[in-house]
Amino acid sequence: xxxxxxxxxxxxxxxxxxxxxxxxxxxxxxxxxxxxxxxxxxxxxxxxxxxxxxxxxxxxxxxxxxxxxxxxxxxxxxxxxxxxxxxxxxxxxxxxxxxxxxxxxxxxxxxxxxxxxxxxxxxxxxxxxxxxxxxxxxxxxxxxxxxxxxxxxxxxxxxxxxxxxxxxxxxxxxxxxxxxxxxxxxxxxxxxxxxxxxxxxxxxxxxxxxxxxxxxxxxxxxxxxxxxxxxxxxxxxxxxxxxxxxxxxxxxxxxxxxxxxxxxxxxxxxxxxxxxxxxxxxxxxxxxxxxxxxxxxxxxxxxxxxxxxxxxxxxxxxxxxxxxxxxxxxxxxxxxxxxxxxxxxxxxxxxxxxxxxxxxxxxxxxxxxxxxxxxxxxxxxxxxxxxxxxxxxxxxxxxxxxxxxxxxxxxxxxxxxxxxxxxxxxxxxxxxxxxxxxxxxxxxxxxxxxxxxxxxxxxxxxxxxxxxxxxxxxxxxxxxxxxxxxxxxxxxxxxxxxxxxxxxxxxxxxxxxxxxxxxxxxxxxxxxxxxxxxxxxxxxxxxxxxxxxxxxxxxxxxxxxxxxxxxxxxxxxxxxxxxxxxxxxxxxxxxxxxxxxxxxxxxxxxxxxxxxxxxxxxxxxxxxxxxxxxxxxxxxxxxxxxxxxxxxxxxxxxxxxxxxxxxxxxxxxx
Numbered sequence: 163x164x165x166x167x168x169x170x171x172x173x174x175x176x177x178x179x180x181x182x183x184x185x186x187x188x189x190x191x192x193x194x195x196x197x198x199x200x201x202x203x204x205x206x207x208x209x210x211x212x213x214x215x216x217x218x219x220x221x222x223x224x225x226x227x228x229x230x231x232x233x234x235x236x237x238x239x240x241x242x243x244x245x246x247x248x249x250x251x252x253x254x255x256x257x258x259x260x261x262x263x264x265x266x267x268x269x270x271x272x273x274x275x276x277x278x279x280x281x282x283x284x285x286x287x288x289x290x291x292x293x294x295x296x297x298x299x300x301x302x303x304x305x306x307x308x309x310x311x312x313x314x315x316x317x318x319x320x321x322x323x324x325x326x327x328x329x330x331x332x333x334x335x336x337x338x339x340x341x342x343x344x345x346x347x348x349x350x351x352x353x354x355x356x357x358x359x360x361x362x363x364x365x366x367x368x369x370x371x372x373x374x375x376x377x378x379x380x381x382x383x384x385x386x387x388x389x390x391x392x393x394x395x396x397x398x399x400x401x402x403x404x405x406x407x408x409x410x411x412x413x414x415x416x417x418x419x420x421x422x423x424x425x426x427x428x429x430x431x432x433x434x435x436x437x438x439x440x441x442x443x444x445x446x447x448x449x450x451x452x453x454x455x456x457x458x459x460x461x462x463x464x465x466x467x468x469x470x471x472x473x474x475x476x477x478x479x480x481x482x483x484x485x486x487x488x489x490x491x492x493x494x495x496x497x498x499x500x501x502x503x504x505x506x507x508x509x510x511x512x513x514x515x516x517x518x519x520x521x522x523x524x525x526x527x528x529x530x531x532x533x534x535x536x537x538x539x540x541x542x543x544x545x546x547x548x549x550x551x552x553x554x555x556x557x558x559x560x561x562x563x564x565x566x567x568x569x570x571x572x573x574x575x576x577x578x579x580x581x582x583x584x585x586x587x588x589x590x591x592x593x594x595x596x597x598x599x600x601x602x603x604x605x606x607x608x609x610x611x612x613x614x615x616x617x618x619x620x621x622x623x624x625x626x627x628x629x630x631x632x633x634x635x636x637x638x639x640x641x642x643x644x645x646x647x648x649x650x651x652x653x654x655x656x657x658x659x660x661x662x663x664x665x666x667x668x669x670x671x672x673x674x675x676x677x678x679x680x681x682x683x684x685x686x687x688x689x690x691x692x693x694x695x696x697x698x699x700x701x702x703x704x705x706x707x708x709x710x711x712x713x714x715x716x717x718x719x720x721x722x723x724x725x726x727x728x729x730x731x732x733x734x735x736x737x738x739x740x741x742x743x744x745x746x747x748x749x750x751x752x753x754x755x756x757x758x759x760x761x762x763x764x765x766x767x768x769x770x771x772x773x774x775x776x777x778x779x780x781x782x783x784x785x786x787x788x789x790x791x792x793x794x795x796x797x798x799x800x801x802x803x804x805x806x807x808x809x810x811x812x813x814x815x816x817x818x819x820x821x822x823x824x825x826x827x828x829x830x831x832x
Contacts, residue, residue: 197571197711198704204233204567205626208537209559209699216558217541218597219256219511226537230516230566230591237573239518239589243610249514252604254594258288260444261505266458268299270471271497284460285441286504287372289355291454294503297325297368299495301469303484304329304375305358309803311341315490322366325500327373327465328358329477333484335377341488355447359457360795369456369502373465376478379438396422439463448545449508451793453759456504468498513538515601516591517610520576522722524583530611531721532588532619532679533572533714534602534670535565536595540693546596547693554695559702561692564626566591571711572718584722585617592670595623602670603753603764606677617727619674620717621683628706632658633713634685636737637671639663641680641728643720648682651716655709666751666767667737676751676765676779680728682717683737684710732768745802746827748772751779752794760784760815761797775812775825784820785813806830 207213208229214222231248235241241248264286266278278284303315305328315328331353334340342352351357355372362370403415439462466477472495473480480491516537522528539558540546547556557563573589588611594600606613618641625633633652638644638661645661652659665675671683686706691697721728736751749770753762765779766772777783783791787810789800804810806829813822 194708198708201567201571201707202704204570205563205702206699208566209557209563211555215541215556216537216539218254220541223538227514227516230537233570234518234573238577239520239573241518243517243519248516248518250517251512251514253510254513254600255449256509256511258449259507259509261507263503264505265503267501269499283464284458286506287457287459288445288447289450290457290504290506291450292504292506293456295368295456296499296501297323299327299498299500300324301327301493301495303490303492304332305361306352307361308352313341315492319492321362323368325369325371326362326367327371329373329375331375331378356795360799363455363792364790364796372459373462374439376481451795453792456502468495472496513593515593515605518573518589520587522584522586526583526585528615529585530588530616531585532590532616533718534590534592535569535622536562536592536670537566538593538596540596549694552695556695557698559697559699560626561624561697564707565622568622568625568707568711572714575715579719579722581723587722595670599670599673602673606673613677616679618721619671619679619681621669621671623669623683623685625684625686625710626702626707627686627689628703631656632660634660636662636667636683637665637681639733640665640731642731643728647717647720651713655713657713662737663733664735664737665733672751678730680730734767734769736767745830746804746806747830748801758782759792761791761794771825771828776823781814781816783812783814787811
């Protein structure tokens, strides 16, 4: 074939090749722009107020699951991996509601039964378990056990089988050089309600009664009085212009005076209505731990009478004594008993992982690569919010709408992996991550495809804030091959990789690493909006997120097509995104999907004290030293009592048997 103007076929082909080469950058730019547009549209939908922060129990979480399912299907994935099609459904605790009956009767030395009134004299707290008890009363001060500074309200006090009365918060709150550093100190974790409950429960307490401390209520009243004084001064200042003989209309001055008087009126109303000893709204204190005992909040005046009748001192006198001496003032409340009935109804929610599958081909078809991201967030705030007390919608644009929409984009691109032999790729949008990796724990308990043939798991969690080209990748040493694959992909997309070798960390990949599967977790870094209501879509770096998607696509391509499966490597240690506190190193990995009483573990870190002591994934720790363990909170608190180098007895339940193992603790790794 020939062309006009004397061009030969060979010359024409050369021109066409050059033209295509010249156009390729334009095609890439157009493709990138299209992908960025999809990421932005997906994220603005999933992180919108309509989706209610994707919290457990919200309609918005179901909307997000439906959205992911539709997009997976549109990408051509198979949607029948589990019995419910794309949805792997399981139940989690949604919320607690106050049930009935709830009763408190106090009986003193004279035998007279003093019946207390619900919502007037007492109220069960939402961290309470349900149950009935009739037990002697003991006063345990602030309910604190601390190694540093040394302070123990329980020393020498027998609380087993008794109802333990405790003050809230800490001593010396008005002193920033006090025992616990003032009211805003980080060490005030000892003041947390669940910490105090754990202190009592693991010593065998039958129930707990919490009483508001005197300082908090009175300081709030003092603040109002100070504001009232300033408001009166403002009225005097606003009235001064009217003392002049000016003929001006004084409109501005009149408005200033009116506003000041309105403010004064409101402050007077607040002071009149101020309750220095309020009962907490039910539900404001979180949810109960496994096996929780009854927990009531009781009015100060009620307990003050009991304490005075027994000890000859008022609560205020005891608080003053502790503040002045820095020493506990615990004591039995002799001949006083409390009959308690607490009814707390636990409401469960049905939640779902969303699963889509790109089938494998050829000789590798029966092996699996999992790509995951959690799509849940905090909903309307609550316990997980770092903006304390906030009930605003937490949209979680970066955490983890960014990972979710990146997962969708990767699902759309999987059809480009045109290899005659490759592994199936299972895309999973996990739920319940914010409650403790619940979705990934549910999957590894009942996987859609055998874990034995699952060769790798790649997790995208918080990938929307790429800055200075820096991308953190956790799990880089969990397979021998990861580092070279990561380096090659990073060079192609001009990313500076911050490598973290550990396989265990605070996201869903941990559940897979506990099953001896190589993992990677991609993360662009934390920020001031983390777990706050202002983690919103305008703050996302969409161009950076698209680069992370392309980088991840390269990793998936290699994991899916490599002739040999990635080589699993056991890596010592655990990556952390948050402070672990002053405690020795143990090396266990929590299993948040177990409801049995005790501290369940899904695995142990390589070379850790736990591994050397013989602990294994699936163990349930029920005793540490001489202390009973009912959950993770107990384990954390008790572990802090020991020091690096100490050998302790650890009692575990394994296969229906109780075993006592000896573990030598190591230095903290924080």
